[in-house]
Amino acid sequence: MPEKQTFEIEYPDGSSEGLLVSPVGPNLYRLEESSLLGEAVFGDVIEAESTQDGSLQFKRVATPSDMTTVTAFSP
DSSP states (O other): OOEEEEEEEEETTTEEEEEEEEEEETEEEEEEESSSSSSOOOOOEEEEEEESSSSSSEEEEEEOOOOOOOOOOOO
16 A cells, blocks of 8 residues: 655645645545645545655646535535
8 A cells, every 4th residue: 555645735826735645656646635725635636746846746636536525614
C-alpha cells in the first residue's frame, strides 16, 4: 500500500495548501482530506504534476469520490 504523505498542492490561481495524499498511479493522488481552497474533496483522485520544489501542481479531479459533502451552511 502506498505511503500517505503531505504535499503542498498549487492551484492555477496561485493559491496553495498542504494536503495529505496517497499516490495511486503516475501523477495520480487520492486525497486523504478535503481541500479548503480547491475543488477536490476527501477521496477524490487528482491529477497533479511534480514541480522542481517538490510540490504538486493541480491539474484536475481525475476520479471523483463517491462520497457526498454536506454542510450546515446551505443557502
